[in-house]
Amino acid sequence: MIRIVVALLVVCLGSAARADDTVTFGAILPLTGPGGLIGTQQKLGIQFAMDRINAAGGVRGHKIAVIFEDNQAKPDQSILSFNKLVDLQHLPMIFTSFSGPSLAMAPLATRKHILLINAGAQADALAKASPYLLNTLPTLGDEAGILTHWLAKSGKTKAAILFENSAAGISGRDNYITTYTAAGGTVVAQEPSQFGQTDFRPALLKLADSHPDVMMVSITAAVQQMAQQFAQLGVKFQVAGTTFFQDPALIADPAAEGFVHTQLQSKVAPELAAEFKTNYHAEMEFFVRQYYTASNILFVALDKVLAEGKPVTGENLRDAILTIKKFDGLVPVVFNSNTATVPFDIRIIHDKQDQLLEEMK
Amino acid sequence: MLALQLLVNGLVTGCALGVVAISFGLIYATTKLFHVAHAGVYTLSGYLAWSLVGHGVPAIGAMVVAMAAAALLGGLIQGVLYAELERRRATHLVVLIASLGTLAVMQNIIAAVYTPNILQFPLPWSSRMVSLGAVRLTWTQILTVVLCLSAFAGIMWFSHRTILGKQIRAVASNPFLAEITRLRPQRIYVTVVAIGSAVVALPGILVPLDLGLQPYSGITPLLTATIAMIAGGIGSIGGSFLVAVGIAVLQNMSLLIMPGEWSIGVTFGIFIIFMLFRPTGLFKGR
Amino acid sequence: MDFLYSYIALAEIYVLLGLSTNLLVGIAGIFTVSQAAVFGVGAYIVAYCLMHDVMGFVPALLVAAAICVVLNVLVTLPSLRVSGDYFVVTSFGIQLLATAVFVNWTAGTGGANGLPGIPSPDVFGYQLESSHQLVLLTTVGSALGCLAFWLIMRAPFGRLLRAIREDELAVAAAGKGVLRAKVSAAALAGAFAGSAGGIYATFLSFVDPSSFDLDASILLLTMVVVGGARTLAGSVIGPFLLLALPQVLSLIDIPTSIAASARQLIYGVLLIAFMLFRPQGLAGEKL
Numbered sequence: 063m064i065r066i067v068v069a070l071l072v073v074c075l076g077s078a079a080r081a082d083d084t085v086t087f088g089a090i091l092p093l094t095g096p097g098g099l100i101g102t103q104q105k106l107g108i109q110f111a112m113d114r115i116n117a118a119g120g121v122r123g124h125k126i127a128v129i130f131e132d133n134q135a136k137p138d139q140s141i142l143s144f145n146k147l148v149d150l151q152h153l154p155m156i157f158t159s160f161s162g163p164s165l166a167m168a169p170l171a172t173r174k175h176i177l178l179i180n181a182g183a184q185a186d187a188l189a190k191a192s193p194y195l196l197n198t199l200p201t202l203g204d205e206a207g208i209l210t211h212w213l214a215k216s217g218k219t220k221a222a223i224l225f226e227n228s229a230a231g232i233s234g235r236d237n238y239i240t241t242y243t244a245a246g247g248t249v250v251a252q253e254p255s256q257f258g259q260t261d262f263r264p265a266l267l268k269l270a271d272s273h274p275d276v277m278m279v280s281i282t283a284a285v286q287q288m289a290q291q292f293a294q295l296g297v298k299f300q301v302a303g304t305t306f307f308q309d310p311a312l313i314a315d316p317a318a319e320g321f322v323h324t325q326l327q328s329k330v331a332p333e334l335a336a337e338f339k340t341n342y343h344a345e346m347e348f349f350v351r352q353y354y355t356a357s358n359i360l361f362v363a364l365d366k367v368l369a370e371g372k373p374v375t376g377e378n379l380r381d382a383i384l385t386i387k388k389f390d391g392l393v394p395v396v397f398n399s400n401t402a403t404v405p406f407d408i409r410i411i412h413d414k415q416d417q418l419l420e421e422m423k
Numbered sequence: 424m425l426a427l428q429l430l431v432n433g434l435v436t437g438c439a440l441g442v443v444a445i446s447f448g449l450i451y452a453t454t455k456l457f458h459v460a461h462a463g464v465y466t467l468s469g470y471l472a473w474s475l476v477g478h479g480v481p482a483i484g485a486m487v488v489a490m491a492a493a494a495l496l497g498g499l500i501q502g503v504l505y506a507e508l509e510r511r512r513a514t515h516l517v518v519l520i521a522s523l524g525t526l527a528v529m530q531n532i533i534a535a536v537y538t539p540n541i542l543q544f545p546l547p548w549s550s551r552m553v554s555l556g557a558v559r560l561t562w563t564q565i566l567t568v569v570l571c572l573s574a575f576a577g578i579m580w581f582s583h584r585t586i587l588g589k590q591i592r593a594v595a596s597n598p599f600l601a602e603i604t605r606l607r608p609q610r611i612y613v614t615v616v617a618i619g620s621a622v623v624a625l626p627g628i629l630v631p632l633d634l635g636l637q638p639y640s641g642i643t644p645l646l647t648a649t650i651a652m653i654a655g656g657i658g659s660i661g662g663s664f665l666v667a668v669g670i671a672v673l674q675n676m677s678l679l680i681m682p683g684e685w686s687i688g689v690t691f692g693i694f695i696i697f698m699l700f701r702p703t704g705l706f707k708g709r
Numbered sequence: 710m711d712f713l714y715s716y717i718a719l720a721e722i723y724v725l726l727g728l729s730t731n732l733l734v735g736i737a738g739i740f741t742v743s744q745a746a747v748f749g750v751g752a753y754i755v756a757y758c759l760m761h762d763v764m765g766f767v768p769a770l771l772v773a774a775a776i777c778v779v780l781n782v783l784v785t786l787p788s789l790r791v792s793g794d795y796f797v798v799t800s801f802g803i804q805l806l807a808t809a810v811f812v813n814w815t816a817g818t819g820g821a822n823g824l825p826g827i828p829s830p831d832v833f834g835y836q837l838e839s840s841h842q843l844v845l846l847t848t849v850g851s852a853l854g855c856l857a858f859w860l861i862m863r864a865p866f867g868r869l870l871r872a873i874r875e876d877e878l879a880v881a882a883a884g885k886g887v888l889r890a891k892v893s894a895a896a897l898a899g900a901f902a903g904s905a906g907g908i909y910a911t912f913l914s915f916v917d918p919s920s921f922d923l924d925a926s927i928l929l930l931t932m933v934v935v936g937g938a939r940t941l942a943g944s945v946i947g948p949f950l951l952l953a954l955p956q957v958l959s960l961i962d963i964p965t966s967i968a969a970s971a972r973q974l975i976y977g978v979l980l981i982a983f984m985l986f987r988p989q990g991l992a993g994e995k996l
Contacts, residue, residue, distance in 0.1 A: 093969030094531065095924075096639050098539040102969075131959065132969040136919050137823075138909075139955070141715055145840075146956065149712035165825040166915040173839075174711075187825050227684060227812060229822045229917070253683045257821075259643070260541065260634040263432050264686075268678045271425040284541055287635050290550050296559050311543070317550075344538075457794060507985060515794070516740065517988040520934050523927060524980030531974040535967035642923075646801055653798045688809030691802040698799040699787055 085364060085374055086127040088147035089157035090140050090167070096258035097135035097160060099283055100349055104159050104182055105130055106342050107353030111361070113341070121361050122368045129153070137166035148176055154376045155360065157353065158195075161185035161229040168192035177376035181356035182349055185233045189401045194380060197401040198356045199326075202230075202280075205304050206237035208406050208422050209324045213276055214245035218300055221247055222274035224265055224288070226281040227254040234280025234304065242278070250274055260287040263294075270297045279303035286311045286318075293317035308409075308416060310345045318411045322419065327405045328355075328393045355391045362389060424557050429675040435564045437671030438571035439626040441664035444648035444655070445578055446623040451649075452658040453595040453615045457515065459522040460500055461623060462641030463529030468493040468624035469631040470533055470638075473542055482546060490624040497620025500525060502613040509609070526642070533638040542636040549632050563633040567626075574625050575664050581618075582660060591615055595658065650694050656703065714840040716952060721847035722909050723932060723948035725854045728941075729901035730929050732858070735938035735993075736867070737894040738874035739788045742926045743800045744902055746807030747784065749921025751777050751906025753811070753818050756827045756916055766830035766911060774903040781899025782892055789888065804923050811918035823917025830911040843912050850908055854901055858941055861897070870894055935983055937993020946991050954979070 089108055092101035112126050120126060129151060131143035140163035147153045148170075156171075158164045159182035168191035171178045180188060181198040189201050213221070221242055225235035231254070239249050251272035253265035266288075269277055276299060281288060285303070289312055292301060300322065307313075307323035328351055338346045346354075363382035364374065372378045389395045395402045408420040443465065450458050468489045475485035504525065508518050549563045582588035591611055594601040598608040630644070631637075648663075651670055655662030670690055677686045726748055733739045751773040758769035784803050788796045811818050818824065829838045830846060837843050861867045869890050872880045881887045910916050928951065936947020958972040983990075 094534060094539075094973045098534060098639070098969070099541065099637070102539055130968070132955070132972070137913055137915055137917060138719055138920060141913060142712070142719065142952070142956065145712035145715045149710065162823050162915070162917040162919060165823065166913055168825070169914050185822055187822065191825060227821060232815075232821055253678070255683075256687070258637070258640065260637070260640075261436070264429060264675045264678050265683055267425060267428045267432065268683070284635065286543065287541065294550075294552055294559055294561060296552070296554075344540075451794075455794075457797065504981065504985075508988075511985070511988065513984065513988050516734070516934065516938075517984045519797075520931060521981050521984035523931070524977040524984065527977030527980065528974050531970040531977065535970040535974070539970075646805070649798055650802060653795060684813040685809065688806050688813065691806040691809070694802045695787070695799060695806065698791055698795065698802070 083123065084125045084127050085121065086129060086151065086153055087155045087157070087360070088129050088131065088143075088151070088153040090131045090133050090143045090147070090163065091157070091159055092135035092163075093130065093132035095134040100182065101132075101135070101159065103344075103347055103349035104157070104353045106338075106344065107181075107350040107355075108157060108357050110338055110341065110350065111354045111357030115358075115361055121364050124364075124368065126361070126364075128157075133163050135160045135163060137162050139163075140166050141170065144170055144176075148174055154374050155179065155379050157181070157356065159183055159349075159353075161188055161233075164188055164195065165191055168195050171195060171376070175375065175377045177380045179356050179360060181352040183230060185229045186237075189399075193400065194376060195400060196380065196383060196397070198359060198395055198404075199352060200401055200403055202233045202237045202304070203241070204403065205324050205406055206234060207241040208408070209278070209302055209304065210238055210242035210247065211245045212408050212420065212422075213278070213300075213302055214242065214247045218275035219247045220273075220275045221249050222269040222272050222277045223249060223252040224262065224269055224277060224279045224281065225252065225254055226257055226283075228257040228282070230282050231255075231257070231280045238278050238280065255281060255288075258283075260284040262288045262291045266291055266295055270295050270299075274299055276300040276302050279307075282306055285309050286315050289315055289317040289321065305348055307411070308348055310347065313411050313416050314414050316414070319413075321411045323409055323411075324406045324422075325409050325416075326393045327407050327421075330392055351392050355389075355393050355395065358391045359383060359389045359395065362386060426676065426679060428558055429678060430672060431558045431560070433672035433675035434668060435560070435568055436675070437668030438568050438575075439630050440644060440648055440651065440671050441667035442571045442574050442626045443623055443644050444651040444663040444667040445575065445660050446619040447645065447648050448652040448655075448657065448660065448663045449578070449582075449591075449622070450616050450619040451652065453591055454501070454505070454612050455515070456505060457519045457522065458500075458505075458616070459519065459642075459645065460525035460529065461497075461619070462645040463526045464493050464497050464500075464620045465623045465627040465645065466636075466638065466641040467496065467529055467533060468620075468627035469636050470537055470542075472624075472628045473537075473544055473631070473636055476544055476546065486625075486628055489628055490621045493624035493627065494617040494621035498613050498617035501616035505612070505616075506609055530638050530641070537636070537638065539638055542631075544632050544636075546632070561633065563629065567629045567633065570625055570629060574622055575660075578622065579660055587614070647690075650691070654694060654697060711840045714844045716956075718840065718844045718847040718912055720949045720952045721844075721851040722905050722912065723929070723952065724851040724945050725901050725905035725908075726929055727933050727936065727944035727948050728854050728858050729898040729905065730933045731938060731940075731944045732861075732894055732898045732901070733785065734930065734933060735940075735943075736862075736870045736874065737891055738877075739785055739891065739895065740793070740797050741785065741788075741800045742797060742923070742930060743784055743804035743807065744898075744929055745921045745923070745925035746804050747777050747781050747899055747902040748906040748909070748925070748929075749807065749811055749916075749918070750780055751903030752910040752916050752921070753824075753906075754903075755907035756824050756910040757817065759828045759830075759911065760824065760826070766907075767832060770904055770907040773907045774900045777903025777906070778896045778899040781902065782895045785891070785895040785898075789891065801923070804926050808918055808922050811921060818918070819916075821918060823915060824910075825915050827910050827914045827916065829914065830908075837911075847908055847912065850904060854904075855941055855945065857897075858944070862941070866890065866893070931980065933990075934988075934993075935980075935990050937990030939994045940992055942992035943990050950991070 133140040155177040161183040171194040172192040178195045184202045225231040303323040366382040410419045472485045472489040594611045651667035652663040655666035674686045754773040755769045787799045932947035937943025
């Protein structure tokens with residue numbers, strides 16, 4: 063029974079090999095379950111980049127294909143998917159997101175020289191997890207530092223923190239606390255929200271009661287619901303957050319008036335956003351842009367590897383990315399190490415527009 | 424001041440949770456089945472209402488249609504799936520797993536049709552505010568309290584004052600005896616699940632109207648409601664409702680003395696201790 | 710062949726867990742949905758011991774098993790007081806409480822961030838690193854578990870447990886120690902779950918609460934029921950089949966954005982169909 067199942071698996075997967083001129087990559091993302099909201103956006107980003115490059119003739123005549131695997135944000139499923147893609151499909155590179163799965167796959171990537179590209183998770187542990195794990199998004203430290211420094215400088219020295227009780231949310235909180243205290247501020251209160259839940263009221267009520275100058279937010283989803291429930295409090299203090307505030311639904315909501323946030327300096331041409339919208343009937347949200355950018359970085363690296371006549375391996379792709387170093391896509395990304403640095407702006411949501419407040423280097 | 428605000432917030436959340444608890448309790452007390460797919464009915468009713476509102480149906484109409492659809496769906500699950508399992512003499516564990524399968528089917532149909540994105544009802548009035556002293560409530564929250572309390576009163580009246588309600592309670596207390604007296608339990612079961620599903624559609628629409636729709640979000644309220652039902656005493660409508668409100672208030676008020684990370688843990692910790700010492704519930708069912 | 714090895718290793722870890730669940734749910738009639746919590750405790754203990762160089766893998770595994778014995782007896786204690794559906798719900802509560810502890814007790818479990826970089830296991834001086842070495846470990850572990858299960862089922866103790874499930878009152882009336890039998894079953898199940906957790910932590914080299922949540926408990930229960938409750942074969946077939954299912958389903962080509970949800974949907978349909986047409990599972994006895 064078991065042997066038959068396994069044999070079946072091997073036969074089926076083996077026969078799914080692609081035609082010769084196609085370069086195939088993998089992506090292990092949470093496509094269902096509570097993480098599915100974020101994972102499907104990431105998938106669309108990759109898909110969009112892939113469709114565009116293939117429509118333009120591919121990379122040096124090679125079409126690009128991506129095999130998507132659903133890990134439901136679970137580490138053990140990610141290991142199975144990783145081994146499946148690497149062992150049976152011999153893929154040189156895999157997109158990943160969410161820190162748990164990325165951290166679980168990192169040792170395997172090191173051992174097998176498979177390039178992992180993470181463009182979503184920002185936990186600190188990712189920076190040193192594996193030489194083969196490249197993060198196109200800096201860990202939250204940089205971004206939180208810019209925000210808290212700016213807040214402290216503008217006289218907001220008493221802060222409350224609302225964070226999501228998940229790996230990403232907690233990293234954000236920790237980085238807020240470290241950098242804000244270093245900049246001379248005091249954190250007077252902090253409250254969590256549950257991942258996947260949209261009821262922020264109890265936490266907001268308690269935070270408001272600490273009468274802070276500013277509430278720093280570290281949540282990755284449901285920002286619009288948070289803003290609406292914040293507006294309901296009828297309090298006046300500043301709300302500050304990170305790139306996750308660049309959610310079209312949030313910006314269009316009057317409840318978000320006056321929110322400030324850091325943001326990757328990304329230049330999404332209106333035509334590109336429109337093209338995305340016609341193809342996928344959705345806005346080009348943060349994670350779409352992140353994985354679109356990451357895919358294009360990969361294509362540039364692939365172009366270099368092919369131009370030099372080298373085989374497309376995880377090692378060569380990684381070396382190509384680290385040698386090219388600077389990528390100018392939607393977001394200008396620089397790889398001085400495994401983890402990229404990107405420029406941030408401070409923006410303010412005003413009159414349903416996301417306006418530039420200050421440009422940071 | 425904070426205590427008052429948290430209290431009110433807990434009461435509002437608790438009313439919606441209370442209706443989930445009584446709807447589940449109604450089904451559970453009668454059919455004795457752990458109907459986990461109830462969480463799917465809860466979620467689906469919200470999405471249906473959202474679709475209807477999106478197509479220009481007035482909010483009241485959308486709500487009525489969604490409740491009717493939920494009743495139909497619940498009746499189908501009982502009348503087709505559970506009845507068939509019963510005919511095959513399936514144990515409760517088997518029915519529970521079939522119910523989990525049904526829940527997975529419903530959640531993923533929703534995710535496939537509506538995407539996993541959080542959807543917001545396009546009704547601007549829903550988030551408009553009313554100030555009552557230090558407490559500010561949205562229209563949705565006020566509506567939640569009013570409608571859920573009415574549903575609670577309605578169910579109380581229905582089960583104690585109407586013939587159908589009395590029949591249901593008869594089947595619940597002794598299906599064998601009821602069968603002898605020609606009450607036909609299977610038919611009553613379908614009716615009960617249909618009614619329970621229509622009732623759960625109420626919080627199934629009101630909660631997302633307030634907090635947004637998500638495909639995988641039904642299981643947490645259902646589990647909490649189940650705990651309320653057990654702690655309140657199976658068969659006791661008032662007991663389940665009160666305990667549900669109590670749990671929501673406790674989860675809110677616990678923030679006064681400890682960080683919110685632990686509010687869920689503490690709730691369930693208290694529940695476990697409670698089960699060890701008073702397993703038949705606070706308000707023993709009759 | 711790492712894919713095959715990692716699949717077998719994971720399935721074998723779940724076999725140990727399946728045995729644990731089967732012992733409680735199938736044999737002793739204690740319907741628990743919190744076995745993943747005990748599994749998690751075993752995993753965190755071994756992870757902690759290895760990461761802080763407290764002791765080697767084998768002693769750590771023994772410590773984890775011992776602690777989980779005590780813990781499992783404690784969490785199944787309510788079943789002595791409340792029965793049937795009441796215990797199911799209590800067990801739900803225990804699982805949710807455990808998840809809250811795993812997520813929030815950052816000092817011990819790493820919280821939601823998890824614990825990365827758990828060292829590979831060492832067995833009597835040998836460091837097991839590659840997946841074919843780890844598969845040896847899981848095979849030996851699960852074989853020992855299966856052997857123990859098989860022996861117990863044939864012993865008078867196994868018959869006593871079955872009798873309890875059939876008619877607890879009659880067994881008590883016959884003067885047999887119902888309490889002792891139930892506690893022993895829970896203890897044994899705890900040892901299985903704890904060791905499974907320890908092996909899991911070193912196999913993955915990373916643990917976080919998502920592996921030990923309510924979903925995991927339910928998956929475990931499903932494995933046992935689909936494989937077949939009450940039998941050894943069932944506890945082995947279930948994990949192998951249910952872990953292969955997502956991999957097989959991913960071969961079905963659904964080239965749209967709904968592919969992932971469609972696969973989960975098929976999974977739900979399969980569960981329903983199984984319960985309707987073969988509720989005893991592939992190799993089990995009727996529940």
